Amino acid sequence: xxxxxxxxxxxxxxxxxxxxxxxxxxxxxxxxxxxxxxxxxxxxxxxxxxxxxxxxxxxxxxxxxxxxxxxxxxxxxxxxxxxxxxxxxxxxxxxxxxxxxxxxxxxxxxxxxxxxxxxxxxxxxxxxxxxxxxxxxxxxxxxxxxxxxxxxxxxxxxxxxxxxxxxxxxxxxxxxxxxxxxxxxxxxxxxxxxxxxxxxxxxxxxxxxxxxxxxxxxxxxxxxxxxxxxxxxxxxxxxxxxxx
Ligand SMILES: [Zn+2]
Numbered sequence: 001x002x003x004x005x006x007x008x009x010x011x012x013x014x015x016x017x018x019x020x021x022x023x024x025x026x027x028x029x030x031x032x033x034x035x036x037x038x039x040x041x042x043x044x045x046x047x048x049x050x051x052x053x054x055x056x057x058x059x060x061x062x063x064x065x066x067x068x069x070x071x072x073x074x075x076x077x078x079x080x081x082x083x084x085x086x087x088x089x090x091x092x093x094x095x096x097x098x099x100x101x102x103x104x105x106x107x108x109x110x111x112x113x114x115x116x117x118x119x120x121x122x123x124x125x126x127x128x129x130x131x132x133x134x135x136x137x138x139x140x141x142x143x144x145x146x147x148x149x150x151x152x153x154x155x156x157x158x159x160x161x162x163x164x165x166x167x168x169x170x171x172x173x174x175x176x177x178x179x180x181x182x183x184x185x186x187x188x189x190x191x192x193x194x195x196x197x198x199x200x201x202x203x204x205x206x207x208x209x210x211x212x213x214x215x216x217x218x219x220x221x222x223x224x225x226x227x228x229x230x231x232x233x234x235x236x237x238x239x240x241x242x243x244x
Contacts, residue, residue, distance in 0.1 A: 002063060003071060006030055009056040009116060011096040015041070023051050023070070025059065026099060026116065031107035035061060035068040047073050054083050054092055056117060077117075082124040091123060091134055098138070101241055102145060111144050114215050122219050132226050133219055135233035136210050140218045142240045143211040147180065149236075151208045155181035156188075162201050172198045175232060177239045203229045 008027035016022050019041045026032050040051040050057040050073035057073045082088045099116065103109050119137045122128055142148070153160045154173075161173060161182070174188045174196040175181075182204065188196055199207075206223040213220070223229045 004030075004061050004063070005058065006061060007056070007058050007076065007113075008033075009113065010051060010053055011099055011116075013051065013053050019045075021051050024100065026103060026109055026113050027059075028110045028113050030068075031105045031109050032100070032103040033068050033105050035059075035070050037070040040070070049075055049078065052083075054079050054096075054120065079120050079124060082120050085124075087130070088123050091130060092120070095119065095134070095137060098141070098237065098241060102141070111215060112141065115140055115144065115218065118215060118218060126219070128219055129226055131230045132223065135226075135230045136218050136221075138233040138237040139207055139210045140215070142237065144215075145240075147240050148211045149175070149180045149182060151182055151204055151211065154184040154187055155179075156183045157186070159184055159186075161204050163205070169201065172200055173204050175199055175235065177235050180236075180239060197231065197235050199232045200225055200228050203232055207232065 006027040006029045008025035010023045011026050012024035014022045016036070019039050021037045021040050023035050023037050024032060025035055037047060037051040039045050040047045042048070047070055049055060050059065051070065055075060056077040056079065057075050059073045060071045061068045062071050082092070095116065099112070103112060115137065119133060122133055123130060151161070171185045174183050174185065176183060176196055178195045202224045206221060206229055209221050210218060
């Protein structure tokens with residue numbers, strides 16, 4: 001039998017028969033996979049803990065023609081405090097639902113797995129605004145997937161956006177969610193505004209930071225208007241999810 005060792009976190013669990021589950025794991029080597037976990041609902045099962053939602057483990061898997069099976073596993077992190085906090089759990093559902101849509105088997109998801117683990121860690125342990133964390137997660141996720149909009153200059157006239165926090169104005173920048181690009185207020189002045197949302201110049205600086213920073217630094221920033229940053233992330237993530 002061909003055994004393989006992967007690290008991964010359970011992003012979905014589906015009960016199957018009396019004692020089994022089909023779990024969806026976001027892994028470091030195989031992308032997002034579905035696994036049959038036989039007997040894992042039995043209280044004495046050695047893989048009981050590993051097959052629970054948002055538990056991070058090292059798994060030994062075997063594969064039949066089309067399906068993976070969990071042979072054994074050892075817990076790396078249970079994220080117990082995260083999973084037992086109602087607000088955090090709601091966030092977990094939102095993020096993992098998105099990951100189920102945008103990831104696939106055999107995709108390189110190592111960085112995306114790291115991003116999810118970091119996100120859960122920060123929400124569980126660090127005193128950061130949850131909206132900022134969720135927004136940064138979404139922006140970083142789609143940047144890792146290769147869908148970053150060009151955020152340095154107006155996509156129409158080419159004028160560079162301000163880099164310096166001291167020079168910011170209240171003009172704002174417009175995000176065109178139909179074409180996934182930014183443009184300056186001058187260029188959209190006489191256009192139909194329905195396909196744009198307005199973001200602040202401070203939001204643009206934060207977006208650029210998140211897109212290019214190390215994964216481990218994704219949440220190491222602040223932004224003045226978190227609601228505006230959050231609004232952008234929602235619209236952007238919805239656009240990207242529907243487009244994939
Ligand atoms: Zn312009």
